[in-house]
Amino acid sequence: MAVRVLVVNFKAYPTAFDSTAEALAREASRLESGLPVRVILAPPAPVVPRVLAIHGDVYTQHLDPVGMGAHTGRIPAEAARALGVRGSLVNHSERKMVLRDVAAVVSKLREQGLESIVCADTPAEAAAAAYLKPTMVAVEPPELIGTGIPVSKARPEVITESLEAIRKVDPALPLLAGAGISSPEDAVRAVELGASGVLVASIVMKSRDPPASMRSLAEALATA
Amino acid sequence: MAVRVLVVNFKAYPTAFDSTAEALAREASRLESGLPVRVILAPPAPVVPRVLAIHGDVYTQHLDPVGMGAHTGRIPAEAARALGVRGSLVNHSERKMVLRDVAAVVSKLREQGLESIVCADTPAEAAAAAYLKPTMVAVEPPELIGTGIPVSKARPEVITESLEAIRKVDPALPLLAGAGISSPEDAVRAVELGASGVLVASIVMKSRDPPASMRSLAEALATA
Amino acid sequence: MAVRVLVVNFKAYPTAFDSTAEALAREASRLESGLPVRVILAPPAPVVPRVLAIHGDVYTQHLDPVGMGAHTGRIPAEAARALGVRGSLVNHSERKMVLRDVAAVVSKLREQGLESIVCADTPAEAAAAAYLKPTMVAVEPPELIGTGIPVSKARPEVITESLEAIRKVDPALPLLAGAGISSPEDAVRAVELGASGVLVASIVMKSRDPPASMRSLAEALATA
Amino acid sequence: MAVRVLVVNFKAYPTAFDSTAEALAREASRLESGLPVRVILAPPAPVVPRVLAIHGDVYTQHLDPVGMGAHTGRIPAEAARALGVRGSLVNHSERKMVLRDVAAVVSKLREQGLESIVCADTPAEAAAAAYLKPTMVAVEPPELIGTGIPVSKARPEVITESLEAIRKVDPALPLLAGAGISSPEDAVRAVELGASGVLVASIVMKSRDPPASMRSLAEALATA
Numbered sequence: 001m002a003v004r005v006l007v008v009n010f011k012a013y014p015t016a017f018d019s020t021a022e023a024l025a026r027e028a029s030r031l032e033s034g035l036p037v038r039v040i041l042a043p044p045a046p047v048v049p050r051v052l053a054i055h056g057d058v059y060t061q062h063l064d065p066v067g068m069g070a071h072t073g074r075i076p077a078e079a080a081r082a083l084g085v086r087g088s089l090v091n092h093s094e095r096k097m098v099l100r101d102v103a104a105v106v107s108k109l110r111e112q113g114l115e116s117i118v119c120a121d122t123p124a125e126a127a128a129a130a131y132l133k134p135t136m137v138a139v140e141p142p143e144l145i146g147t148g149i150p151v152s153k154a155r156p157e158v159i160t161e162s163l164e165a166i167r168k169v170d171p172a173l174p175l176l177a178g179a180g181i182s183s184p185e186d187a188v189r190a191v192e193l194g195a196s197g198v199l200v201a202s203i204v205m206k207s208r209d210p211p212a213s214m215r216s217l218a219e220a221l222a223t224a
Numbered sequence: 225m226a227v228r229v230l231v232v233n234f235k236a237y238p239t240a241f242d243s244t245a246e247a248l249a250r251e252a253s254r255l256e257s258g259l260p261v262r263v264i265l266a267p268p269a270p271v272v273p274r275v276l277a278i279h280g281d282v283y284t285q286h287l288d289p290v291g292m293g294a295h296t297g298r299i300p301a302e303a304a305r306a307l308g309v310r311g312s313l314v315n316h317s318e319r320k321m322v323l324r325d326v327a328a329v330v331s332k333l334r335e336q337g338l339e340s341i342v343c344a345d346t347p348a349e350a351a352a353a354a355y356l357k358p359t360m361v362a363v364e365p366p367e368l369i370g371t372g373i374p375v376s377k378a379r380p381e382v383i384t385e386s387l388e389a390i391r392k393v394d395p396a397l398p399l400l401a402g403a404g405i406s407s408p409e410d411a412v413r414a415v416e417l418g419a420s421g422v423l424v425a426s427i428v429m430k431s432r433d434p435p436a437s438m439r440s441l442a443e444a445l446a447t448a
Numbered sequence: 449m450a451v452r453v454l455v456v457n458f459k460a461y462p463t464a465f466d467s468t469a470e471a472l473a474r475e476a477s478r479l480e481s482g483l484p485v486r487v488i489l490a491p492p493a494p495v496v497p498r499v500l501a502i503h504g505d506v507y508t509q510h511l512d513p514v515g516m517g518a519h520t521g522r523i524p525a526e527a528a529r530a531l532g533v534r535g536s537l538v539n540h541s542e543r544k545m546v547l548r549d550v551a552a553v554v555s556k557l558r559e560q561g562l563e564s565i566v567c568a569d570t571p572a573e574a575a576a577a578a579y580l581k582p583t584m585v586a587v588e589p590p591e592l593i594g595t596g597i598p599v600s601k602a603r604p605e606v607i608t609e610s611l612e613a614i615r616k617v618d619p620a621l622p623l624l625a626g627a628g629i630s631s632p633e634d635a636v637r638a639v640e641l642g643a644s645g646v647l648v649a650s651i652v653m654k655s656r657d658p659p660a661s662m663r664s665l666a667e668a669l670a671t672a
Numbered sequence: 673m674a675v676r677v678l679v680v681n682f683k684a685y686p687t688a689f690d691s692t693a694e695a696l697a698r699e700a701s702r703l704e705s706g707l708p709v710r711v712i713l714a715p716p717a718p719v720v721p722r723v724l725a726i727h728g729d730v731y732t733q734h735l736d737p738v739g740m741g742a743h744t745g746r747i748p749a750e751a752a753r754a755l756g757v758r759g760s761l762v763n764h765s766e767r768k769m770v771l772r773d774v775a776a777v778v779s780k781l782r783e784q785g786l787e788s789i790v791c792a793d794t795p796a797e798a799a800a801a802a803y804l805k806p807t808m809v810a811v812e813p814p815e816l817i818g819t820g821i822p823v824s825k826a827r828p829e830v831i832t833e834s835l836e837a838i839r840k841v842d843p844a845l846p847l848l849a850g851a852g853i854s855s856p857e858d859a860v861r862a863v864e865l866g867a868s869g870v871l872v873a874s875i876v877m878k879s880r881d882p883p884a885s886m887r888s889l890a891e892a893l894a895t896a
Contacts, residue, residue, distance in 0.1 A: 014292050540744040
């Protein structure tokens with residue numbers, strides 16, 4: 001059985017900036033050493049160093065399709081390795097880019113030996129993403145993000161059609177599912193539909209006990 | 225004599241990500257304790273914590289006009305205080321925003337008791353910036369940025385006309401000058417034209433000895 | 449008494465594309481020959497020729513800050529004269545641009561001997577607009593656009609402060625007021641506050657009888 | 673043999689706005705009645721009515737992913753039918769959109785019984801486009817646009833890989849090829865590689881005799 005993947009996108013929730021960040025980093029390290037689950041944390045850019053000091057498996061939430069140089073307020077994809085992250089989310093539903101920019105960021109990450117998870121709204125976008133040879137593709141119907149209505153129950157065909165679409169391009173490319181995941185069961189259901197893991201945010205970041213919520217998801221994925 | 229201001233925008237030069245960041249932070253702290261010059265450092269977002277651990281006077285290069293919440297790959301202006309920075313550059317020539325977004329970021333910073341330096345290309349934009357009641361306005365003709373052709377020599381009227389424009393709105397609002405500053409003399413000349421200090425990037429970040437370049441500028445400003 | 453100005457922005461309402469366009473053009477021509485009011489019509493780009501065939505005083509709703517050449521889906525400001533329009537709205541609240549692009553479009557229009565009305569959300573933006581030397585400035589608080597809550601009643605200080613701001617730059621520059629104008633009285637009130645006219649959309653375009661609504665406004669402005 | 677397709681994108685070349693527009697419209701009508709070639713003309717929005725008065729097969733260069741209503745300086749995809757065009761270019765290399773907006777425009781066109789040609793930079797983008805069920809897909813490597821270096825000679829694999837990519841999704845979907853087409857032979861070569869036609873701009877619009885250039889391309893396609 002392949003290792004399952006749990007990605008926690010901190011977004012810009014208040015907990016992304018307070019000591020929850022460190023608590024999640026410690027819990028993620030513990031989980032990875034005890035369970036066959038990979039836990040990737042994606043904090044806001046200025047919080048990356050604090051998380052990275054505790055847990056090695058950190059992604060940026062976004063990188064810009066530019067090289068190093070005279071750019072203000074941009075984080076060049078080329079700088080990812082210098083930052084110490086393992087990869088980046090790319091083209092998240094809340095930070096969409098035109099496809100040529102997605103391609104540029106994925107390619108710059110690959111050149112640095114780093115990973116990329118390209119997010120897609122739909123099977124069509126997942127297909128395009130697959131052609132860019134990212135590390136993983138994550139599909140999230142934007143209308144379900146943050147709703148608590150899980151994609152794996154409400155729109156399972158988005159997962160299965162995305163799988164079908166990306167397998168035409170690369171049969172081995174892992175697919176993550178996201179949007180509305182609000183319980184460990186939703187995560188298990190996504191895996192049963194063929195996903196290699198889940199991409200979550202509010203279920204952890206808005207929980208009363210974020211590390212415990214993350215642990216429940218990881219444990220469920222471990223047995224899925 | 226009012227304290228002069230030196231802002232060093234790290235941009236996304238390679239030196240912004242390597243150990244130069246810490247070297248500049250140490251030198252900035254030393255300079256501030258010895259000279260009547262305020263030294264503000266503006267590193268890329270993921271480098272902010274490393275600089276802040278050494279030097280307290282740090283600005284972000286950009287903040288987004290959004291509140292905390294479900295935003296991926298954005299740094300909410302509302303999060304600035306939680307990050308520990310003292311303020312932010314806003315509307316830099318390489319990260320222009322429409323005016324209503326500039327207004328939103330300045331206002332969110334003020335609500336948190338933080339500072340803002342609004343950048344302007346022209347006297348017209350400087351006038352608009354002044355109405356937003358930022359902490360300072362910085363004028364930089366974009367066609368001179370990074371050229372080594374100093375605004376204070378090549379286009380001194382941009383400084384004097386910007387001063388005139390902002391003084392109609394707020395006579396006490398400090399103006400910084402930037403673009404093409406390539407020697408301590410250029411900085412002195414900007415102050416002679418009425419500026420309260422300078423905003424620089426390449427002269428420091430692309431120098432063979434960035435802390436020494438920064439020191440020369442600070443010393444020149446101290447005696448201007 | 450200076451001639452009053454009535455600008456009708458067709459926006460993209462259904463009536464902007466049907467035979468209402470021609471009806472408004474005919475009525476505008478009639479009004480201009482009988483009243484001391486200038487009536488400017490601003491239809492969507494593909495409707496410009498139909499309106500222009502009837503009424504000469506037509507503005508585009510937006511122009512792009514590019515020259516003629518290899519641009520797809522853009523209307524270069526440089527092409528305005530070739531299109532036969534008299535000028536353009538610039539920086540409308542629903543089509544904001546960064547200030548350097550506003551400056552570029554205004555300047556390209558002036559070079560062709562054409563007019564520009566730069567829209568502003570606030571007195572601060574109105575001040576910036578005034579520096580660009582447009583033909584007129586129009587101030588519209590975006591939160592009132594389309595609400596039927598008239599700026600001239602609900603936020604008269606936006607008009608008076610904008611006037612004060614632009615007069616510091618150019619005492620002769622005409623100001624138009626817009627947002628929420630829902631009756632001829634609202635237009636009169638705007639003129640009493642110092643505006644040279646009004647910029648309207650929904651009161652005409654969503655009216656049961658658009659030409660009659662436009663006529664009522666023009667008649668009220670004529671006697672204001 | 674299926675009918676070949678020739679799309680002439682007027683872009684914003686000076687000839688797009690002068691009497692060349694009518695000359696091309698007349699020639700396009702003549703060509704269609706004499707040759708088994710469909711000639712689609714894509715003028716700038718304000719020129720659409722002039723071309724449409726002569727030649728029925730007109731596309732807009734771009735439509736916005738919005739409905740009719742309070743939108744200034746946008747052309748709603750929903751308004752296409754009211755404008756009388758037969759369809760629209762979507763996502764041209766000079767007017768890229770994020771994929772969800774491409775999907776929205778294609779879908780709004782289909783609902784009105786109209787056509788769409790979705791442009792793609794790469795086979796990956798062509799694959800994504802195919803999932804949206806447009807009328808045709810056009811592939812144009814942006815680095816060759818306007819260069820006179822024909823895609824069909826310099827990068828034939830872009831055409832063949834795009835064909836392969838879209839056929840996995842829909843075997844009957846026609847592919848057009850574009851970028852750098854500078855002679856009738858280049859157009860023929862594109863058809864030999866599997867394209868159903870070509871999308872051109874500068875070869876016609878910057879020619880000394882635009883209608884003659886268009887005729888040469890049409891004649892070459894007719895015999896390909």
